[in-house]
Amino acid sequence: MTAGNIGGLLRECAGLLAEGGNDNPRFEAEQLLMKICGVTRNDMLMFPELPVTEEQLSAAERLTRRRLSGEPLQYILGEWEFYGLPFYVGEGVLIPRQDTETIAELAVEFARAHRRPGFLAADLCAGSGCIGITLAKLAGVSVRLLELSEQALGYLRRNILLNGVERLCEAVPADVLSQETADSLPPLDLIVTNPPYLTAEDMGRLQTEVGFEPETALYGGADGLDYYRRMIPLWGARLDPGGLLAAEIGMGQENDVMRIFEESGIIPQYKKDMCGIIRVIFGIKNGG
Numbered sequence: 001m002t003a004g005n006i007g008g009l010l011r012e013c014a015g016l017l018a019e020g021g022n023d024n025p026r027f028e029a030e031q032l033l034m035k036i037c038g039v040t041r042n043d044m045l046m047f048p049e050l051p052v053t054e055e056q057l058s059a060a061e062r063l064t065r066r067r068l069s070g071e072p073l074q075y076i077l078g079e080w081e082f083y084g085l086p087f088y089v090g091e092g093v094l095i096p097r098q099d100t101e102t103i104a105e106l107a108v109e110f111a112r113a114h115r116r117p118g119f120l121a122a123d124l125c126a127g128s129g130c131i132g133i134t135l136a137k138l139a140g141v142s143v144r145l146l147e148l149s150e151q152a153l154g155y156l157r158r159n160i161l162l163n164g165v166e167r168l169c170e171a172v173p174a175d176v177l178s179q180e181t182a183d184s185l186p187p188l189d190l191i192v193t194n195p196p197y198l199t200a201e202d203m204g205r206l207q208t209e210v211g212f213e214p215e216t217a218l219y220g221g222a223d224g225l226d227y228y229r230r231m232i233p234l235w236g237a238r239l240d241p242g243g244l245l246a247a248e249i250g251m252g253q254e255n256d257v258m259r260i261f262e263e264s265g266i267i268p269q270y271k272k273d274m275c276g277i278i279r280v281i282f283g284i285k286n287g288g
Contacts, residue, residue: 004052005048007050010026010029012060022068031073036063071212080095087128087130088159089155093152102279103279104131107190107244111135114189120188122188123193124176124235125148125176127149127155129155144185145160145169146172177227187243188243194248196216197228199220199222199224203219225260242284244282245266245282247280248279248280261281269282
């Protein structure tokens with residue numbers, strides 16, 4: 001790259017990304033240069049003649065090449081926004097996605113409406129912690145965030161500190177499909193989970209970017225339902241009467257997951273995402 005100012009560098013980065021087939025080259029080039037040059041988007045638009053250093057040119061070329069290789073933009077940036085909050089992300093942790101804001105919104109609304117002294121929530125397969133941390137931050141309730149992966153736990157702990165919810169959130173290294181884990185927690189008022197739910201067929205046609213994310217956070221067995229079959233009866237039993245269990249699902253899985261809820265004695269409902277796709281199955285335990 002040879003540009004001498006931020007405007008020229010932006011054009012070069014966006015051009016390379018476009019040539020490589022990137023669907024949103026201008027936006028992604030802006031994101032990369034904001035990280036490299038410490039500028040805002042407005043700075044780039046209003047002051048295109050801002051000079052860039054050789055070091056910044058080199059970094060721009062390096063990060064652009066990483067993106068062209070298929071590495072997710074979020075991993076390259078090292079941080080991504082979810083529900084208006086910042087989260088560290090990188091290799092070994094699932095990237096927070098807008099789809100998942102659907103379950104976060106549901107959880108926050110429920111917690112705000114039912115908050116009381118001693119209210120306790122659990123985020124199963126917490127990953128980066130985006131759901132549970134958002135819940136704690138916006139609803140002010142205590143959350144146990146359970147995660148098995150050591151790599152993901154590192155991000156989870158950093159994100160708790162990043163968002164200032166260390167008094168409300170506890171990162172718990174645990175296998176959420178273990179009876180011992182379920183028994184180790186007191187009765188819960190709210191359980192949320194974004195589990196692995198991709199099918200074998202889904203895994204065979206992943207986009208290059210998604211292939212960088214941990215398989216254990218994606219693959220839900222041949223039909224994508226392995227986790228739900230074990231989680232729903234196990235953790236439904238840990239809910240207090242009147243408590244809510246909510247699970248994100250893949251497109252088209254609603255009938256199967258709702259049936260599992262029903263078999264576990266929880267009457268299911270659903271919530272659609274911004275695209276009109278049924279994204280969350282949830283139910284309230286009888287007796288509340």
